[in-house]
Amino acid sequence: MDIRYTPEQTAFRESVRQFLQTAVPASVRDKTHQCLPLSKEEKQQWQRSLYAQGWGAPSWSKEFGGTGWDAIERHIFEEECAAFGAPEQLPFGLKMVAPVIQKYGSKAQQDRFLPRILSGEDWWCQGYSEPGAGSDLASLKTAAVRDGDDYIVNGQKTWTTLAQYADWIFCLVRTNTEVRKQEGISFLLIDMKTPGITVRPIIMLDDGHEVNEVWFENVRVPAANLIGEENKGWTYAKFLLGHERTNIARVGRSKAALQHVKAAAARQIGNDGQPLLQDARFRDRLAQVELDLLALEITNLKLVSQEGSRHAPGPEASILKVKGSEIQQAITALASQVAGPYAAARILPSDPLHDLSAAFPESQEHMTAQYFNYRKTTIYGGSNEVQKGIICRMILGL
Structure with missing residues (x-):
């Protein structure tokens, strides 16, 4: 290419x-x-x-x-x-639920929700994972029972990113328990101000509040907020996850992060009195990540270039998800190696390693937090083990 x-x-x-x-x-x-x-x-x-x-x-x-x-x-x-x-x-509105609304939503839903996502008026979060239903998402138990013109929703979602700010949440809910588990799921849009919704913070090891539990207790949701057909939510969820996995590649952010790591390594003096960038083993690791990132960039461009004719990312999105998340983790490991003993402390603007603090803009304030925060990348959006299974079945035919 x-x-x-x-x-x-x-x-x-x-x-x-x-x-x-x-x-x-x-x-x-x-x-x-x-x-x-x-x-x-x-x-x-x-x-x-x-x-x-x-x-x-x-x-x-x-x-x-x-x-x-x-x-x-x-x-x-x-x-x-x-x-x-x-x-x-923010990806949840623009890159995740919006494509679903555009493809499967009604004209009324498109007219109602898309302009407010575009303008930034509405902040969205994702209601997929539950306790006991993460990688095995089809095992979700949050239930929505039809009652006239409404659904009554009860259950719990977890690891809900930035739900404390959200105006709306898009949820997978169980609407039929008598069929195969993938066939009894529906896709609902729920106003976070609805009575019966409780958001409880999950505080991470670094004291950060990034994720939450969301509880639904007899939450009444208009049936007009159902996307597409009842019990077809698994189809819409897979469509959404294809977009999410493509976004997880994050090529631009990884390229910027790697440049900051290289700049810091050029200044960090090792035990031999030479910059760490001159260390053969470190340089080899850095070069491998850089080559992997270049290959990912080319693959990502090929895939997104094909989306126009196919209208949705295919199973190839799993390749981007696996490799993109592994590269992000590898860069945090390199950054921690460059920081050395500074990795466990906050890097201040006056420190010679300050460039490292720009490596991962959305992470927390110190290198240890960045390193551990990025362990999640191989889990969310469908764990890498599950993605490798998809690649084997749908691409390699194994």
């Missing part, structure tokens, strides 16, 4: 750079580079800025208010945002 850029694509890259210079406040960029959490308002303001520019949904078609960009333009945009230190757009 030829990844040389045309003059038009180079001009597009320059326009993105100029926009970032004016649209990302210095305070937000500093927070991002220092791995400090952004507020809900700061995240939503970034989406509003993109929306005002006409760039609110890089992956959407123009039919729904998106940019209509091709795969290369989307890649350039994400790469430049990562390198500059712009916040990541």
Whole structure:
């Protein structure tokens, strides 16, 4: 695949750079580079800025208010945002539930929900995982019972990222217990302000509040919020997970992170008095990750370029998920090696290893937290073991 850029694509890259210079406040960029959490308002303001520019949904078609960009333009945009230190757009609305609404939702649902996702007015979270139903998602037990024009929902979701901020949650719920477990699941959109919903924080080892438990106790949800047909939610969930797994590749963010690691390794002096970057074993590990990332970038571009004709990511998305998550973990391990004894402490702007704090913008404040936080990447979106099974069955025919 030829990844040389045309003059038009180079001009597009320059326009993105100029926009970032004016649209990302210095305070937000500093927070991002220092791995400090952004507020809900700061995240939503970034989406509003993109929306005002006409760039609110890089992956959407123009039919729904998106940019209509091709795969290369989307890649350039994400790469430049990562390198500059712009916040990541929240994926739950834009990249996960929105494609489902666009493909399977009614016209009324599209008109109601998509504009508010695009403008940043509504913050979404994902209600998939439950205790006992993570990788085996089809075992979920949260129930929705039809009662007139409503469903009454009872159950629990867990590991719900940023639910403490969410206006809406898209949920997989069980609507039939008499059929094969995959065939009795429906896809509901639920207003988080509905009586009976309780959000309880899950505090991580680094004292961060990123994920939550969400409880539903006799929550009344209008049947109009059902996506598609009742008991067809497993089909819609698989469609959504294809998009999620493609997004997990995060090529642009990994490229930016690896550059920060290399810069820090060039300055970090080892026991032999030489920069760590001159150490043959470290350099070999770094080179392997860099080659893997290049191969992932080419594979990612090929896959997303094909989406237009196929309308949805296929099983190849599992390849991106597996390799992308492994590369992210490998980069955090390299970063921790560069930091050495500093890895367990917060890296301050005055420290010579400060570049490392920009390696993973959405992580916590110190290297140990970053390392452990990224252990999750091989689990969420479907564990890598499950993805390898999909690759064997659906691509290799084993």
